Amino acid sequence: MSTFIALLRAVNVGGTGKLLMSDLKALCEDAGFEKVRTYIASGNVVFHSGRSAAQVKALLEAGLQAHCGKPVGVLVRTSAEMAAVLAANPFPAAKPNRVMAIFLDATPPANALAAITGQNGEEIALGRREFYVHYGEGMASSRLKIRAAEAGTARNMNTVARLVDMAEAL
Structure with a gap:
């Protein structure tokens, strides 16, 4: 069994994608995941599964499609991968x-930083499958x-740290 952390995209943000965390927990349990725990209403769930990350993602996306009636993006990391995201934070002195870590399914393209627009004081760095953004003046x-x-989902370092703690406690 591996410990996974799934991050749902565009759930309970700005009045869109309404999903109760109790429904998300039940959906995960119905998919056969064990020791399911959710964290805050933005779509974070930690659990054990004997399946691969790709299988976990596919099961969650199919279940969410059936439950919500529309596609819901899911980004999946193992507990070790999430701990590595936290450890690799290039802005450790910042609040x-x-x-934010913006989680992606794949490695950002080589020209990703050059294609950014609207930057005004934000510090940005590439991770393995994420962008890190320090919003010095706030978002x-x-x-x-x-x-x-654009197809990713963002979590601040407080949330990343909490998810790592939850995964380690399972």
């Missing part, structure tokens, strides 16, 4: 609520556009 007034991250 953790102002540093509210940011006009940052990262085209290569």
Whole structure:
């Protein structure tokens, strides 16, 4: 059994993609995942499974499609991969609520940083399958556009740390 962390995209944000975390937990349990725990209403779930990450992603996306009536993107990491994301934070001195990891399914393209628009003081770095963004002045007034991250989902370092702790506790 491996410990996985699944991050749902565009769930319970700005009034879109409404999904109760109790429904997400039940959906995961129905898929055969064990020791399922959710964290905050933005679609974070930690669990054990004997399946591969690709199988976990496919099962979750199919279940969410059936439940929500529309596609819901899911990004999956093992507990070790999520711990590595936390450890690789290139902005460790910054406030953790102002540093986001934008999770992707694949490695960002080589020209990803050159294609960014609207940057105004934000610091950006590439990870293995994520972008790191330090919003020094906060996200509210940011006009940052990262085209290569449009299919991704973001979590701040406080959330990443909490998910790592939850995974380690399973």
